[in-house]
Amino acid sequence: MTTITFKDETSGKVVQMPVLEPTYGHRVVDIGKLAKEFGYFTYDPGFMSTASCQSAITYLDGDKGELLYRGYPIEQLAEKCNFLEVCYLLLYGELPDAEKKQVFETSITRHNRIRENLRRFFHGFNYDAHPMAMMTAVVSSLSAFFHDRLNVLKDDEDRMVTARRLIAKMPTIAAACYKHSIGDPSIYPRDDLSYTGNLLYMMFSLPGKRYEVNPVAERALDVLFTLHADHEQNASTSTVRLAGSSGTNPYAAVAAGIACLWGPAHGGANEAVIRMLDEIGDLSKVESFIAKVKDKNSGVRLMGFGHRVYKNFDPRARIIKDICHQVLESFGHDPRLDLAMRLEEIALSDPYFIERKLYPNVDFYSGIIYSALKIPVEMFTVMFAIARAAGWISHWIEMITEKDQKIGRPRQLYIGNSRRTVPVLSERQ
Template identity: 45%
Template sequence: MGQPTQSNSQESLTVRDNRTGKTYTIPIEDNAIPATAFKDIKAPRKPRERAENETEKGLRVQDKGFLNTAVLRSQITFIDGDAGVLRYRGYPIEQLAEKSSHLESAYLLIYGSLPTKDQHKHFESEVLRHGIMHSDAEGFFRSFRYDAHPMSMLTSAFAMLGSYYGEANPSLQGQRLYTQGNKESLATMDRQIYRIIGKATTLAAMAYRVRQGRDFVTPPVGLSYTGSFLYQMDHLSEQNYVPNPVLEKALDVLFLIHADHELNASCTTVLQTGSSLVDPYSAIAAGCASLYGPLHGGANEAVIRMLLSIGKPENVPAFIEAVKRREKTLSGFGHRVYKTSDPRSFIVRKTADEVFKVTGKDELLETAMALHDAAMKDEYFIKRKLAPNVDFCGLIYRAMGFPLDFFPVLFVVPRVVGWLAHWRQMMLQEGGVKIWRPRQVYVGETKRDYVPAEDRVAVEGLKQTPSIVEHGGITKRTMLASFDGKAKL
């Protein structure tokens, strides 16, 4: 593999290294080539060439932002961005959104097939049974400031869960805890899957309730996954409280279409973290932190803030022109993967129609539609393939009464399913788990000798020196005070 050769085959790539004149044949499997094969393509280091280039150790593949690097082989989710296709285990997302449920699709994503009635009943029962939290969790959530962002609480809460279950930690139970694939190992793995999916709604509801200054609600018996979630967020003291079925169904559909999206930033973070064989709760917490960002899970919130800034539909043309001048940022259009339309966006629009029949239309809907129509007709956006994406589901969340900063939480709750599916697949993959350790291309200083402080020349520049931070309050007064041991500047 990757060795100099004069032969060629149809299922291979022939590479000629013009530095040495050698030709290499690299195999192609499933329309992919092994990056490690390029390590065999070596050349002598040129005179005065930086040793840090490591030319004699073989070529490295440079791919900033993982634009075209496959890090694993997967059987879970398929996306064709050019055709606007999304499938879970081969099933089109459109069919699942119409006929399936979130927990049924969760079973599909994690275990590879649609469950029978008995299998689904068992899975749903285990997930819902594991929704109850330890009583100590109340003190944990109460320790946050009244204005803490719910994503900060949720991220911390998943990490906190790991401290409760020592049997789930490979650092305590042995690093092969999840990779053996035997009955005991799989049972331990499944137990953590039940817990994480079951407690995701409970933790999210607790983050919501603590912001409202309300007591926490124990997960009810007899409701669906999303019904239980709505109950835990909204129930006060009403008897026989049952969430609105339209809102319950809409939330279930949105959970289903958000359950997985292949190796996005947060899923990759979960796998990167999980590759060290850390406990799954810590890996999920890392995924939460990644999803928190405005380029990922925070995009729903960004869409609503954008629409609020636009205001009325008549302000859309001016906003469009400002976007073209790069004075404004357009959120909710375009996607790293989809180059035509996001298949989930059509499901979102249909779901929105059902929700608005119950809640009434969101006042920003007309603005959103005006923006949609203007962008779809404008050559600037057409050329750049900026079609509407799923982030417009924030309009549904807003109509349902969720606060803006809770939108990313509504993304995390279903996405833990996809994270767990990929984590489980990695734990059970053939050949075991290899820790993810990307290479870099070092372009910094070559070797240099230490210079004593008195002989150094100051390096100036905004990015080369620490910032001067303005201090106020007690820090400012303390800096002006006199006391023993005060550092002299």
């Protein structure tokens, strides 16, 4: 085993620590004994240089612009597989054959309804409640309805039933959130529709009026969900793992991930892109907007460009751009696409953005697609959550089945007051 030498210049103590070899990516130094051997912790805000776990699910290379699910490139999965096949891949580690695909999709259909008392839960929310607030609460409440299959720490079948149940119910819950927000009754799913077809049907069908699922919209959502299904150890996935490490039930852990995703620095980015394009409003104003972006004192940001991890073109952005054109060809042109393409053209040729490696990310075009499908901005992050639930539950299963799994307990650098003595009341100023 490769090791690396740590030496404390103060004490002169020298300790060898193992270097862990990945399939791809950076090697990782196992510093688990650092505190015991030297009496030091490490300080790494945002975990920029810290591997929090071992995982075999997803790998991304930000420098190369590469994303793999279980070793398969995202470009191939988006082209050749549907979202439920990708869910199966994330959960089980391999793509399903025809028989396993049918069994899995049948299982998802069997679990896609929500009980009537859970449906009534929505009546307790105010009419203008944000859909993400409702989704967080409803997903967490699932443990109260399905506690009979929550022996998840010991029973593998209970884990997989819970995973399938969660993936199946996310579109139904999301559609119910939307319907409540507009004052309409929720719609039951249909067994003859696809995963994304059912979502569109439950969101947009009306009582007494037959709704026909547009195949372009159906396929666009399926690809978007595939692209959003997982993204390694991002903030929400890490939240699910940290919450799950305490042994809490998976619905509560995933609800914690949904709450994290709601943050504008994470799942709300495509909404911010739409608001930016609406603010620009016209092609004639693009250059002046770019000038403000380049002025560090203006406080104006170019949303949908750059990424915490990617220092090259986000591979998902290329796929989404093509899907965006297909959707608008079917649903009608959106002037915001012209703005988006002009912004991209400038950013990819301007030294200011090139030097900073600011390339379009997955959020840049996804909001335009959602808008074309008549999905309101308040639902954008809900769409993200539907897709990411597959990754969250896969990481949760991986985490709780690790042989050396421990409850998460980060350390801190304490910078508060030194020890003080409490004065009697009469002496306090």
